[in-house]
Amino acid sequence: xELFELDGITLVNDAYNANPDSMRAALRAxxxxxxxxxxxxxxxxxxxxxxxxxxxxxxxxxxxAAAADVxxxxxxxxxxxxxxxxxxxxxxDPGTVSTVPDVDAAHALLTQELSDGxxxxxxxxxxxxxxxxxxxxVEEAGKEVGR
Numbered sequence: 001x002e003l004f005e006l007d008g009i010t011l012v013n014d015a016y017n018a019n020p021d022s023m024r025a026a027l028r029a030x031x032x033x034x035x036x037x038x039x040x041x042x043x044x045x046x047x048x049x050x051x052x053x054x055x056x057x058x059x060x061x062x063x064x065a066a067a068a069d070v071x072x073x074x075x076x077x078x079x080x081x082x083x084x085x086x087x088x089x090x091x092x093d094p095g096t097v098s099t100v101p102d103v104d105a106a107h108a109l110l111t112q113e114l115s116d117g118x119x120x121x122x123x124x125x126x127x128x129x130x131x132x133x134x135x136x137x138v139e140e141a142g143k144e145v146g147r
Contacts, residue, residue, distance in 0.1 A: 001026075002134070006141040008116035010038075013134030015122045018047045023061045023123055030121040031068040038117050041072040043106055043133070045124025046079030055082045062086020072113070075099045076106045077128055103133045110137065 001014040010033065014026050027042060034040035042065050050057050062083040065073050073096060075084045084099045100106050110133075114120065124130040135145045 002145075004138050004141075004143060006138065006143060008118075009114055010119045011134060011137060012119070012121045013131060013138070015045065015124045015128065015130035015134060016126050018045075018123055018125045018128075019050075020047065020057045020060060023047065024064050026121055026123045027061075027064050027068045027070065030070060030119060033119045034071070038119050039071045039115075040069070041074065041110075041114070041118055041120045042070045043074045043076060043110070043120065043122045043130060044080060044083050045076045045128030045130045048079070048125040048127055054079070058082030059086035059089070062088070062092075063090040066090035066092040071096060073097045074106055074109060076124070076130060076133075077102055080124070080128070103129045106130075106133055107136060 004011045030040050030042060058080060059082040063086040066087045073087050081099055084097050087097050088094060100109060122130045122134045138145050
């Protein structure tokens with residue numbers, strides 16, 4: 001997990017490894033980080049190699065995001081769509097949940113929407129590519145990515 005302070009935005013890049021337990025823990029951490037009134041944004045991709053429980057596990061993560069009162073959920077890429085379904089089924093406002101096809105679309109959305117004070121979590125399995133989105137956002141802010 002990498003934490004960056006970027007011109008008023010806190011970015012947590014934890015998109016190297018993901019399973020249901022680590023996703024829920026990351027959502028709880030995001031909730032805590034936003035407890036001072038900051039807007040929380042969860043950018044979530046697929047958890048790989050879950051087998052036949054994959055869809056149910058992804059929907060469970062969406063429900064967990066809604067339960068953690070995440071203010072904005074962005075679901076990225078194939079295999080992660082269940083997160084959006086779970087969040088909506090748990091009562092998340094449809095205007096706060098988006099599904100985008102890839103990292104470039106997520107970048108475009110975040111570029112338009114992020115504002116001062118936001119706390120942003122990027123969480124997925126490594127092969128979902130969100131870690132590169134985090135690197136891109138950090139580099140565009142003029143910061144150095146730790147390798």
